[in-house]
Amino acid sequence: MDDKKSNEDLLGEHNSTSIIECAARCQKECSFYGFNPNMKKCRTHKKIFTSGKSNESGWRYYLNNVIIIDCKDLQADGYFNSGVYEIYPSGTITSPVQAYCDMTKMGGGWTAIQKRITGSLSFDRTWTEYKNGFGSPEQDVWIGNDVIHQLTKENPSSLYVSISLQNGTTLYEMYDGFSVSDEAGKYQLFLAGPATRTLGDSMLDTGDSNRDLSGMYFSTPDRDNDRYSANCADLSYIRGGWWFNYCGFAHLNGLWSSESWRWPWYRTVMVGISVNGTTMMIRRH
Structure with missing residues (x-):
C-alpha cells in the first residue's frame, strides 16, 4: 500500500x-x-x-x-482459512449472517448451508425455524431457507453434499446446478447435472420419478407441501424439514443416531444410525 x-x-x-x-x-x-x-x-x-x-x-x-455476499467473495478477498465468517447474502450491511466457509475442498469458496457434526441439535423444526435458520455455524446448523434463496436467486451455484460414516469413511456428491425459490414459492428446489462421485445421486435422477427432488417444495412437520397423501416431514421415520416428492430417497435432516432415520441417502447410506456427520455447501459459478 x-x-x-x-x-x-x-x-x-x-x-x-x-x-x-x-x-x-x-x-x-x-x-x-x-x-x-x-x-x-x-x-x-x-x-x-x-x-x-x-x-x-x-x-x-x-x-x-x-458487500461480501458469500464465502467465494471472502476467498477472492484473500481469506484462505476455513472457519466462521460474516457474510451479507441479502446485499445489505444491515443483514449479516454468520456462515461456515470451507476454503479447501474442491478449490474452496464454499458456503455451508447445513452441517451436522455433534448431533446434539434437533432438526425436527417448524416452517418458521427453517425459514430463519437455527444452530451454530461452527457445529450443527441450518443457515435458513431465506438465506439459501438469497445466495442462489441470481447466482448459478453448485451443491456439494458429504456424509461421514461411523466407520470413518466420508462420501460426497456434487450437483452442477442448485437454487431455491423464495417463501412465496415454497422454497422450491432446482437441481441440475450431478457428476457421479462416491456418494451417488439420490436427489435428481433416482430412477423413480416419484422420488426425484428437483422441482419439489420444502416441507416441515407443520407445513405439508409434498406429493404424498400424508406429510412426509411428519412421518415417524423421517421427522424434519426437507424437499419431498412422494417422500424420497434422500433426507439429511432426520432423527440423529436413530434406526428410525430411514434412507439418509438411499442405496449408499440406508439408516441414520450409521451417520457420523453431514454437510451441504454451495458455491456460485
Missing part, C-alpha cells in the same frame, strides 16, 4: 465495533473504507488507493456499497 497516497485520501480513522458500523461511516464523500476486526478500527477514504487488497495484516478494504 502507498502510505502517502492513502494518508492524502484518508478521511478518518475511528474505533468501530463492526464492519457494519464502519460501512455506515462511509457516506457520500467516501469511496473506499477499511476495517480491521482485530483492532476494531475503521478507515474511510475519499479515493480508491488500491484494487481492493492491502498488504497490512488484519486490514480489509471495500468499495463503498460493495
Whole structure:
C-alpha cells in the first residue's frame, strides 16, 4: 500500500465495533473504507488507493456499497482459512449472517448451508425455524431457507453434499446446478447435472420419478407441501424439514443416531444410525 497516497485520501480513522458500523461511516464523500476486526478500527477514504487488497495484516478494504455476499467473495478477498465468517447474502450491511466457509475442498469458496457434526441439535423444526435458520455455524446448523434463496436467486451455484460414516469413511456428491425459490414459492428446489462421485445421486435422477427432488417444495412437520397423501416431514421415520416428492430417497435432516432415520441417502447410506456427520455447501459459478 502507498502510505502517502492513502494518508492524502484518508478521511478518518475511528474505533468501530463492526464492519457494519464502519460501512455506515462511509457516506457520500467516501469511496473506499477499511476495517480491521482485530483492532476494531475503521478507515474511510475519499479515493480508491488500491484494487481492493492491502498488504497490512488484519486490514480489509471495500468499495463503498460493495458487500461480501458469500464465502467465494471472502476467498477472492484473500481469506484462505476455513472457519466462521460474516457474510451479507441479502446485499445489505444491515443483514449479516454468520456462515461456515470451507476454503479447501474442491478449490474452496464454499458456503455451508447445513452441517451436522455433534448431533446434539434437533432438526425436527417448524416452517418458521427453517425459514430463519437455527444452530451454530461452527457445529450443527441450518443457515435458513431465506438465506439459501438469497445466495442462489441470481447466482448459478453448485451443491456439494458429504456424509461421514461411523466407520470413518466420508462420501460426497456434487450437483452442477442448485437454487431455491423464495417463501412465496415454497422454497422450491432446482437441481441440475450431478457428476457421479462416491456418494451417488439420490436427489435428481433416482430412477423413480416419484422420488426425484428437483422441482419439489420444502416441507416441515407443520407445513405439508409434498406429493404424498400424508406429510412426509411428519412421518415417524423421517421427522424434519426437507424437499419431498412422494417422500424420497434422500433426507439429511432426520432423527440423529436413530434406526428410525430411514434412507439418509438411499442405496449408499440406508439408516441414520450409521451417520457420523453431514454437510451441504454451495458455491456460485
